[in-house]
Amino acid sequence: MSLDPRTLTSRLPFRARLATSFAGLFLVVGAALLAFVVVLARHGTVQHVQSMQAMYVDTPAFDPSQFSVTGATGAAGAAGAAGAAGPAHLSAAAPGPNSLSGAVLLQKIDQTVRAVQDTALREMVLWSAVGLVVLALAAGVLGWRLAGRALRPVAAITGAARQISEESLHQRLSLTGPDDELHRLADTFDTMLDRLEKSFESQRRFVANASHELKTPLAVQRTCLQVGFADPLPEGLAEVRDDMLAANHEAEQLINALLLLARSDRGVEATEPVELGGVARLTAAELAPLAATNEVGVKVFEAAGPMVVHGDPILLRHLLTNLTRNAVQYNRRGGFVDVRLDAAAATLTVTNTGPHVSSEKVLDLFEPFRRHGPDRTAQSGHGLGLSIARSIAEAHGAELTAQPRAEGGLVLTLRFKP
Incomplete structure (x- = not known):
């Protein structure tokens, strides 16, 4: 050759x-x-x-x-x-x-x-x-x-760029020396950091404001519905009340999902050891009623001992909950969901039965508000589960991939860095 x-x-x-x-x-x-x-x-x-x-x-x-x-x-x-x-x-x-x-x-x-x-x-x-x-x-x-x-100034720029993250966007290169090409490159990089810092600060303010401005009115609305439409009600109003409460609950879940997605995109500020096997079993127990309603069996398997990773326990719990709920929700009657943890390979795999998914549409499932199937406005879910899961995985330095099964369903693989 x-x-x-x-x-x-x-x-x-x-x-x-x-x-x-x-x-x-x-x-x-x-x-x-x-x-x-x-x-x-x-x-x-x-x-x-x-x-x-x-x-x-x-x-x-x-x-x-x-x-x-x-x-x-x-x-x-x-x-x-x-x-x-x-x-x-x-x-x-x-x-x-x-x-x-x-x-x-x-x-x-x-x-x-x-x-x-x-x-x-x-x-x-x-x-x-x-x-x-x-x-x-x-x-x-x-x-x-x-x-x-x-190239020494270039190495300095590279080292400083590696150290700068979302939490340290206030740092600047401030390269000294003659006004040459490298100096202008450093100045351009500092200007870009200024814009990024303003953008992230604006996002933080939006998340903080949205948490109060959106969730509080929904809580007030739910309370008013429960008090104003208390039993006994005339015939027909009870059904209207239940529909309004369901819509209120869906809106609150959507806002919580969007806020969680924004939080995971910001990265992980503090980490601690998290035993994923216990989290997976707790998640399976919480989703047992949904699995029983859909007639889906959920099992957790562990290999090579306990699987411990460093991360945010709340975000990791949401990650496993979204993966398992997605596997249960988009399944078939009598199907199964297998959650397998391999501590030696630092991987977690969620396998489920369900409808066939073409390999061309797999990547679309990780986009916000994207779901498999033509009905995008279905009452079950908002199409944010896998988007939030991937965002949390990336915040922990992990990789989340999906592969379609020949018999139907998906194989979701979460790989952590060893």
């Missing part, structure tokens, strides 16, 4: 990518400079060799002391000429240009110069390449350190 270099690069941290870019850029520029130097050095040495002057001598009259090399001495001088030194001129007295021994001598000199030239270029390329690789690694290490210094 072939790997795309872009995919591999994208998996690296930004600091590593920045350091790699520094080293790669240095390597490319150094390689281009090395190639430029080698080409010019090769061209220059060829020109110097072609410009050499030689005179032919007869073999008997040949005396090596008659030759002189200007600009270098010996083989080392020839090697220097091959690199960047001035031209070396060989001169000697010769009796005539047609001497055979002179031609042999010139051929040997030419071969020696070319061998020295090739050796000098090869050594220059070899050691230059080694130095280039070493310097590229040094540039990568230096780039890593420079990238760390450059």
